[in-house]
Amino acid sequence: MAKRIDVKDLDIYYGDFKAVEGVSLTVEPRSVTAFIGPSGCGKSTVLRTLNRMHEVIPGGRVEGKVALDDQDLYASSMDPVAVRRTVGMVFQRPNPFPTMSIRDNVAAGLRLNGVKNKKQLDEVVERSLKGANLWNEVKDRLDKPGAGLSGGQQQRLCIARAIAVEPQVLLMDEPCSALDPISTLAIEDLINDLKSQYTIVIVTHNMQQAARVSDQTAFFNLKATGQPGRLVEVDDTQRIFSNPSEKATEDYISGRFG
Amino acid sequence: MSTLSTVDESAPPTTPATPVGDDFGGRSGGRAFRDQLARVVMWTAFVVALIPLVWILGATIVKGGQIIASVDWWSLSQSGITARREGGGAVHAIQGTLIQAAVTALISVPIGVLTAVYLVEYGRGRLAKVVSFMVDILTGIPSIVAGLFIYALWVTTLGFQRIGFAVCLALTMLMIPTVVRSTEEMLKLVPNELREASYALGVPKWKTIMKIVIPTSFSGIVTGVLLGLARVMGETAPLIILGPYTAVIATNLFDGLMPTLPTMIYQNYSENLQPAIDRTWGAALTLILIIFVLNIAGRFIGRFSKVKS
Numbered sequence A: 001m002a003k004r005i006d007v008k009d010l011d012i013y014y015g016d017f018k019a020v021e022g023v024s025l026t027v028e029p030r031s032v033t034a035f036i037g038p039s040g041c042g043k044s045t046v047l048r049t050l051n052r053m054h055e056v057i058p059g060g061r062v063e064g065k066v067a068l069d070d071q072d073l074y075a076s077s078m079d080p081v082a083v084r085r086t087v088g089m090v091f092q093r094p095n096p097f098p099t100m101s102i103r104d105n106v107a108a109g110l111r112l113n114g115v116k117n118k119k120q121l122d123e124v125v126e127r128s129l130k131g132a133n134l135w136n137e138v139k140d141r142l143d144k145p146g147a148g149l150s151g152g153q154q155q156r157l158c159i160a161r162a163i164a165v166e167p168q169v170l171l172m173d174e175p176c177s178a179l180d181p182i183s184t185l186a187i188e189d190l191i192n193d194l195k196s197q198y199t200i201v202i203v204t205h206n207m208q209q210a211a212r213v214s215d216q217t218a219f220f221n222l223k224a225t226g227q228p229g230r231l232v233e234v235d236d237t238q239r240i241f242s243n244p245s246e247k248a249t250e251d252y253i254s255g256r257f258g
Numbered sequence B: 001m002s003t004l005s006t007v008d009e010s011a012p013p014t015t016p017a018t019p020v021g022d023d024f025g026g027r028s029g030g031r032a033f034r035d036q037l038a039r040v041v042m043w044t045a046f047v048v049a050l051i052p053l054v055w056i057l058g059a060t061i062v063k064g065g066q067i068i069a070s071v072d073w074w075s076l077s078q079s080g081i082t083a084r085r086e087g088g089g090a091v092h093a094i095q096g097t098l099i100q101a102a103v104t105a106l107i108s109v110p111i112g113v114l115t116a117v118y119l120v121e122y123g124r125g126r127l128a129k130v131v132s133f134m135v136d137i138l139t140g141i142p143s144i145v146a147g148l149f150i151y152a153l154w155v156t157t158l159g160f161q162r163i164g165f166a167v168c169l170a171l172t173m174l175m176i177p178t179v180v181r182s183t184e185e186m187l188k189l190v191p192n193e194l195r196e197a198s199y200a201l202g203v204p205k206w207k208t209i210m211k212i213v214i215p216t217s218f219s220g221i222v223t224g225v226l227l228g229l230a231r232v233m234g235e236t237a238p239l240i241i242l243g244p245y246t247a248v249i250a251t252n253l254f255d256g257l258m259p260t261l262p263t264m265i266y267q268n269y270s271e272n273l274q275p276a277i278d279r280t281w282g283a284a285l286t287l288i289l290i291i292f293v294l295n296i297a298g299r300f301i302g303r304f305s306k307v308k309s
Helices: A043-049 A080-086 A102-112 A118-131 A151-164 A181-194 A207-213 A237-242 A247-253 B002-010 B029-068 B071-075 B091-122 B125-139 B143-157 B164-189 B192-200 B205-216 B218-233 B237-242 B261-269 B274-304
Strands: A005-014 A017-027 A032-036 A060-068 A087-090 A169-173 A199-203 A216-222 A229-236
Touching: A005 A043, A017 A043, A017 A216, A032 A043, A032 A207, A043 A169, A043 A199, A043 A216, A043 A229, A080 A087, A080 B192, A087 A151, A087 B192, A102 A118, A102 A151, A102 B205, A118 A151, A151 A169, A151 A181, A151 B192, A181 A199, A181 A207, A207 A237, A216 A237, A216 A247, A229 A237, A229 A247, A237 A247, B029 B071, B029 B274, B071 B091, B091 B125, B091 B164, B091 B205, B091 B218, B091 B261, B091 B274, B125 B164, B143 B164, B143 B237, B164 B218, B164 B237, B192 B205, B205 B218, B218 B274, B237 B261, B261 B274
Parallel strands: A017 A229, A032 A199, A032 A216, A087 A169, A169 A199
Antiparallel strands: A005 A017, A005 A060, A216 A229
16 A cells, blocks of 8 residues: 655756755655754655645746656656545645535545545545544534634544545645644654554654654755755664764754754 | 742732833823724714615615505506506516526626636736736726617617617626626635645645635625625616616516616606605615625525535
């Protein structure tokens, strides 16, 4: 089910502006990779190229290669819509669809892509909500609006919505930055559970979080203001946090800058 | 808890609060005054704005309430009734207004909503700028000019008769820009995160617009359409040119003149005889009532699209 991600010599542009340059990394299936680095260094941008979401912004384009199990995501025959079905995404701010009930939110991905069978949808809703550790809290109010849940519950609802379409990879863009510590813990536990089935890439500003949840950590930085962001170093999380090979990584992690 | 209270008890009684230089608890006299002043100005403005509304409603109800409270008003036309005589009803005008408004909406709403979707979701570059500019120009066209334009096109150039449908065309010119502008505002209010959430599920753009963006802004779009419709239903100038008043029921848009409430008001007002003046007020109140009912209906449609909490 989970797939491997290979990024090779990736440059990302918005119009003529080069936002990120020269990123190469590999994400193993069924592992968690954390992207850390100061604001504006391009980690979210890199994340969004993994499911071609950066193309939603006018002028967004890439050079280089992103492959999912040897399948080039940017091949001319590849449909971005199909890529996004395979690589799901959870955003920084919980964004349940306000016109939909909890049930419809989870089923949205399937229903909007034409699945009508009610029994199948109900099964998917239950399985996804259980997968997102939310089932017990909402099973009696599936027809209530999704926007009526608390922030942490909404974010788990969004995770349930993302895994309902059974993606191969799950991208998370600072999924806990709008949440309180208890909800954050719930999401982190969930990431640990989901790891057994999905390849996960998570952007975070919280270094303890990166240390807690990830197997591999990638540190991004800007060379200088106005220069494109770049990948400084990627390694096992333990190594990055104990004995990084780059001075800049150590400075960032020990809080000497950023 | 207990430690806190002991601390409180053991603390020496504080000296009575006297305003000192660095006291930040008190309100400065000048700010309190300005606050009071702003409050008074706002309430006055509110009341002043309310006066004409209440006045118009009151006057129309007092002067037109009696005549529309009869069964005849809602079941008869003015066929065979002269300005001197009382009696008859407004069914011909009510029907005409409703038919014309419905057909105008039927033409304008799809064009207006689709234009707004283009401008907000797809429009980039030159074409979008031109379209947006054209809508601005259309918004500024005086209604009588729209009437004259359709007259020149329909009667002078094409040589057709003046019929109800020509009125609808003129009204469409007035309704499209209001629908475009209000729908555009509503679509812009839909947060981009919702579009992205939908794309991230592998939903194509057109389906995202149909199933996420438009439903999210649906009640706002309905409100905008109803405001446009209310404006169009009260429009008189193009009707005087393209569809003068007749006293008999006419429901065929493509054959002959079609009476409406605004032209009924205009016609009866110019008679200057008491029975006709009563009918003027009656028709005015009827028009207000119809628009009021439409707005209530719009609220229900807007609510219908939401999940019940």
